[in-house]
Amino acid sequence: MHTLLILSRHADAYRRLIEEAALAGLEIVGAAAAGRVDIVFGEPSLIRDALAELPALRWVQSTWAGVEPLLDPALRRDYVLTNARGVFGGLMSEYVFGYVLAYERRIFEKYAAQQARRWDPSPPGTLRGKQIGLLGVGSIGAALARTAKHFGMRVKGYTRASESCADVDRYFHGDTVAAFAADLDYLVSVMPNTPATRHLVDATLLGALPARAVFVNPGRGTTVDEDALAEALQAGRLAGAVLDVFQQEPLPPDHVFWRTPNVLITSHTAALSVPADIAPVFVENYRRFIAGELLHYRVDFEAGY
Amino acid sequence: MHTLLILSRHADAYRRLIEEAALAGLEIVGAAAAGRVDIVFGEPSLIRDALAELPALRWVQSTWAGVEPLLDPALRRDYVLTNARGVFGGLMSEYVFGYVLAYERRIFEKYAAQQARRWDPSPPGTLRGKQIGLLGVGSIGAALARTAKHFGMRVKGYTRASESCADVDRYFHGDTVAAFAADLDYLVSVMPNTPATRHLVDATLLGALPARAVFVNPGRGTTVDEDALAEALQAGRLAGAVLDVFQQEPLPPDHVFWRTPNVLITSHTAALSVPADIAPVFVENYRRFIAGELLHYRVDFEAGY
Numbered sequence: 001m002h003t004l005l006i007l008s009r010h011a012d013a014y015r016r017l018i019e020e021a022a023l024a025g026l027e028i029v030g031a032a033a034a035g036r037v038d039i040v041f042g043e044p045s046l047i048r049d050a051l052a053e054l055p056a057l058r059w060v061q062s063t064w065a066g067v068e069p070l071l072d073p074a075l076r077r078d079y080v081l082t083n084a085r086g087v088f089g090g091l092m093s094e095y096v097f098g099y100v101l102a103y104e105r106r107i108f109e110k111y112a113a114q115q116a117r118r119w120d121p122s123p124p125g126t127l128r129g130k131q132i133g134l135l136g137v138g139s140i141g142a143a144l145a146r147t148a149k150h151f152g153m154r155v156k157g158y159t160r161a162s163e164s165c166a167d168v169d170r171y172f173h174g175d176t177v178a179a180f181a182a183d184l185d186y187l188v189s190v191m192p193n194t195p196a197t198r199h200l201v202d203a204t205l206l207g208a209l210p211a212r213a214v215f216v217n218p219g220r221g222t223t224v225d226e227d228a229l230a231e232a233l234q235a236g237r238l239a240g241a242v243l244d245v246f247q248q249e250p251l252p253p254d255h256v257f258w259r260t261p262n263v264l265i266t267s268h269t270a271a272l273s274v275p276a277d278i279a280p281v282f283v284e285n286y287r288r289f290i291a292g293e294l295l296h297y298r299v300d301f302e303a304g305y
Numbered sequence: 306m307h308t309l310l311i312l313s314r315h316a317d318a319y320r321r322l323i324e325e326a327a328l329a330g331l332e333i334v335g336a337a338a339a340g341r342v343d344i345v346f347g348e349p350s351l352i353r354d355a356l357a358e359l360p361a362l363r364w365v366q367s368t369w370a371g372v373e374p375l376l377d378p379a380l381r382r383d384y385v386l387t388n389a390r391g392v393f394g395g396l397m398s399e400y401v402f403g404y405v406l407a408y409e410r411r412i413f414e415k416y417a418a419q420q421a422r423r424w425d426p427s428p429p430g431t432l433r434g435k436q437i438g439l440l441g442v443g444s445i446g447a448a449l450a451r452t453a454k455h456f457g458m459r460v461k462g463y464t465r466a467s468e469s470c471a472d473v474d475r476y477f478h479g480d481t482v483a484a485f486a487a488d489l490d491y492l493v494s495v496m497p498n499t500p501a502t503r504h505l506v507d508a509t510l511l512g513a514l515p516a517r518a519v520f521v522n523p524g525r526g527t528t529v530d531e532d533a534l535a536e537a538l539q540a541g542r543l544a545g546a547v548l549d550v551f552q553q554e555p556l557p558p559d560h561v562f563w564r565t566p567n568v569l570i571t572s573h574t575a576a577l578s579v580p581a582d583i584a585p586v587f588v589e590n591y592r593r594f595i596a597g598e599l600l601h602y603r604v605d606f607e608a609g610y
Contacts, residue, residue, distance in 0.1 A: 090433055090457060098406030105403040107412070114570045117563045119555035121572050128395055150455050152395060250424035258422045265419045267426050274431075 002290070004028045007042030007050060008063055010275045014041065017279035023286055039289070041282050044069040051076055059289060061282045063273045066220065067299055068193055081299040082285055084278050089143025091271035095218050096188055097147050099242040099264065100127065103214055128152035133180055135189040135200065136219065137165050140271075144188060156180055160196075181208035186216060193220040194304035203228040206238060214240040218270035221246040230256045233263060244270040307595070309333045312347030312355060313368055315580045319346065322584035328591050344594070346587050349374040356381055364594060366587045368578045371525065372604055373498055386604040387590055389583050394448025396576035400523050401493055402452050404547040404569065405432065408519055433457035435490040440505065441524065442470050445495045445576075461485055465501075486513035491521060498525040499609035508533040511543060519545040523575035526551040535561045538568060549575040 004026055006014050015028055018041075029037060031050070038058045040047055047060055048069040060070070062083040070081060102108065104125040113120035132148045134141045137157040145155045145167035157168035158180045172180035177200075181187065187209060191197040201215070202225040209215075215238060217224060226247060232238040240262040246255070249268055257263050285295045299305060309331055311319050320333055323346075334342060339358045346366045353374040356362070365375070367388040375386060407413065409430040418425035437453045439446045442462040450460050450472035462473035463485045477485035482505075486492065492514060496502040506520070507530040514520070520543060522529060531552060537543040545567040551560070554573055562568050590600045604610060 091431060094406055094432055094456065095410060095429075097402075098410040098412060101399055101403030102407055102412055105400060107403060107407055108416070110571050110574075111413070111569065113572070114563075117558060119572050121555075121574060123577050124400075124574055126396060127399055147455065150452065151399065250426075253422060258419075264416065266415050267418070267424050269415075269426060269429055272428050 002026050002039055002286075003033065003037045003056070004039045004041060005031065005034065005037040005050075005054070007040060007046040009043065009046075010063075010273075011042070013275040014063075014279055014282075017275055018282065021279070021283045023283065025290060026286065039286070048072075048075065059295070061285055062299075063275075063278045065271075066193060068304075071301060071304055077301045080295060081301065082295045082297045083299050083305075084273060084281050085297045086139045087277040087281060088271040089140050091274075092140045092190065092218055093143050093147040095244070095266075095270040096144055096216055097151070099216060100132075100186055100214070103240060103242075104130075129154070130185040131156065131183055132186040132188060133158065133184040134168070135187065135223070136191040136197075137162065137168055137171075138190070138192075140190045141165065142167065144190065156184065177205050178208040181205050181213075182210075184209055184213050186214050188216045189219040189223050191219050191223045192305040193222045197223045199223070199225045201225060201229065203232070206232045209238060211237050212239050214238075214242065216242040218244040221249065226255075226257070230260045233260050238262075240264070242266070244268055307331050307344055307591075308338065308342045308361070309344045309346060310336065310339065310342040310355075310359070312345060312351040314348065315368075315578075316347070318580040319368075319584055319587075322580055323587065326584070326588045328588065330595060331591065344591070353377075353380065364600070366590055367604075368580075368583045370576075371498060373609075376606060376609055382606045385600060386606065387600045387602045388604050388610075389578060389586050390602045391444045392582040392586060393576040394445050396579075397445045397495065397523055398448050398452040400549070400571075400575040401449055401521050402456070404521060405437075405491055405519070408545065408547075409435075434459070436461065436488060437491040437493060438463065438485055438489040439473070440492065440494040440528070441496040441502075442467065442473055442476075443495070443497075446470065447472065449493060449495065461489065482510050483513040486510050486518075487515075489514055489518050491519050493521045494524040494528050496524050496528045497610040498527045502528045504528070504530045506530060506534065508536070511537045514543060516542055517544050519543075519547065521547040523549040526554065531560075531562070535565045538565050543567075545569070547571070549573055 002025055008014055034053045036056055037054050038056045041061045042063055044062050044064055044067045057079045059080045065084055065088060067083050104127055106124050110120060131154040133156040134144055135158050137159050142165040145165050148155050149167045155168050156170050158172045161173060163171045189201060200223050206228055233241060242264045244266045245268055288295050307330055313319055341361055342359050343361045343363045345352055347368055349367050349369055349372045352365055362384045364385045370389055370393060372388050409432055411429050415425060436459040438461040439449055440463050442464050447470040450470050453460050454472045460473050461475050463477045466478060468476045494506060505528050511533055538546060547569045549571045550573055593600050
C-alpha cells in the first residue's frame with residue numbers, strides 16, 4: 001500500500017484525475033496523515049514547506065518543470081525527485097509563435113492604425129526564410145523547432161552536447177555563442193535554471209545578435225543578464241523582447257523592464273501546468289514506481305534538472 | 306516568338322525574375338508594342354483597362370488569386386485567364402494563426418496589463434482541442450487545416466463537394482451550414498468571390514455559431530453580410546471578428562466596422578502577392594503554354610474562379 005499527499009492549488013482536480021485512473025494500492029490522504037506519506041505530488045514551492053514533516057517520503061513528483069524550491073542544498077535529498085516534462089511543448093509553441101507572428105504581422109501597429117480609423121495597406125513580414133535560434137533543445141526546444149519548420153523557418157540550436165532533433169538545421173555548443181547568434185531573426189531561450197546557464201544571455205551574446213532580432217524568453221529568468229538586455233533595447237541594438245520569466249517574480253514595480261521600449265511582459269503564463277496534462281505524468285510514473293522500474297524525468301539535485 | 310506585357314506595380318521585379326528564368330522565345334515589351342502582345346502578366350485591375358488595346362491577346366496570367374476586375378460580363382473573354390494559386394497558403398496560415406493565437410493568448414489584454422505596470426498571472430487559452438471551421442478547402446484551406454492540426458485543433462470543412470483534404474475531420478456541404486457552424490471556436494472564410502458564395506456568412510450562419518466564436522475573414526468581403534456581422538458583434542452573440550477584406554475597399558471612413566466592438570481590421574494585407582512567389586507560377590505556365598499543354602489554375606469566367 002502506498003500513501004499519496006497532493007500539495008497543489010489544483011489539488012481537487014488532481015485528486016479527481018488520479019481517482020479516475022484507479023491506481024492499484026494507492027491511498028490519497030490529507031496533511032494530517034503526513035507521517036505515513038511515501039509519495040508527494042504537487043508544486044515544489046508547497047512541497048518545500050512540508051519536507052520536514054514527511055518521515056516516510058520516498059518519491060516526489062513535481063507538477064512543474066522547474067523544481068528550484070527543492071534544490072536548496074540545505075534541504076533533504078533522500079528521496080527521488082521527478083519533474084513534469086514532455087507536456088509543455090504545445091503550449092510553449094503557442095506562446096512563442098503567437099508572439100513571433102504578432103511581431104511579423106505587426107499586429108499592434110495594425111491595431112493602432114485601426115484605432116485612428118486609418119486604412120493601412122503596409123505589408124507585414126513573413127516567417128518563411130527567417131532564422132530562429134533555440135537556446136536549449138530538449139522536449140520544448142524540439143517542439144519549437146518543429147513549429148518553426150512548419151512555417152518555413154531556418155533553425156539553429158545551441159545545446160551542451162546533444163544533436164538529436166532533426167528539425168534543427170545547425171547545432172552549436174560550448175564557446176560558439178557568437179556564431180550561434182549571428183544572423184538570427186529570433187532568439188528563444190528554453191534553458192533550465194542551472195549554474196551553467198546563469199546569465200548565458202549576456203552583453204556578449206546580445207551584442208552578437210543583429211539589431212533586427214527579437215529575444216523571446218519563456219524559459220528561466222536566471223539565464224538573462226537583465227541589465228544588459230535593458231541596455232541593448234534602450235540603445236536600439238535589439239528590436240524587441242518578449243519576456244515571460246524574470247530573476248524576481250512578480251516583476252518588482254520599479255523594475256527597468258516596465259519602462260524599457262519594445263518589451264512585452266507576460267507574467268510567467270507561457271506554459272501553465274494544466275492538471276489534465278500533468279496527471280498522466282504522475283499516473284505513468286506511479287505504474288513504474290510500483291513495478292520497480294526507473295521513473296521518467298528524474299531530477300539530478302546537483303545538475304539542477 | 307511570344308510577346309509579353311507586364312502590368313504590375315512590381316513590374317520591375319517581375320521583369321527581372323522572368324529574365325532570370327531565360328524563357329525560350331519570349332520577348333518582354335512595353336505598352337507601346339501592345340498591338341503584338343499575346344501574353345499579359347499582372348494585376349487584374351491594371352489589365353482590365355488595357356484589354357481593349359490588345360488585339361493579339363491569347364493568355365492572361367494574374368498575379369492575384371482574385372480576378373474580379375476581369376469577370377465583368379461586358380468585357381471580352383476571348384483569351385485564357387489563369388490566376389495565382391497554391392502560393393498563398395503559407396502567408397494565410399501566418400495571418401489566421403497569428404490572430405487566432407493573439408486571441409487565445411490574450412495578447413492585447415496582457416499588453417494592457419503591462420501598460421498599467423500590473424503583473425497579470427491570468428491564464429491564457431490554448432488551441433489544443435478547440436474547433437476551427439473552414440469555409441472553403443482549396444489550397445489555402447488545406448494549408449490552414451494543416452496548421453490547425455499542427456496545433457492540435459479539430460477541423461471542420463465546408464465545401465461545394467470536394468472532400469480531398471485529409472486534415473479536415475468532418476466535411477459539410479449544401480444546406481448543412483448550421484450543423485457546420487455548431488460548436489466552432491473559430492470560423493475562417495477563404496471562399497472565392499462567386500455568385501454562390503455571396504453573403505454565405507449571413508445572420509443564419511452567424512446565429513448558428515456559439516457566442517464564444519471568433520470569425521476570421523481573409524477571403525473575400527462579398528461573402529459576408531456586413532450588417533448582420535456588425536449586429537451579431539454589437540449584441541455579443543459573437544466574441545470577435547478579424548477582417549481583412551470588405552465589400553468596399555478601402556473601408557469607408559463612416560463604415561460601422563470602425564466602431565464595432567471586438568473587430569480587428571487589417572486592410573487587405575493577409576496574403577500580399579510577392580513577386581518571388583508569383584513569378585514561378587508564370588514561368589511554369591509559360592513552359593506549358595509553349596508546349597501546348599493545359600495551363601494551371603485556369604479561371605472559368607462563368608463560375609468566377
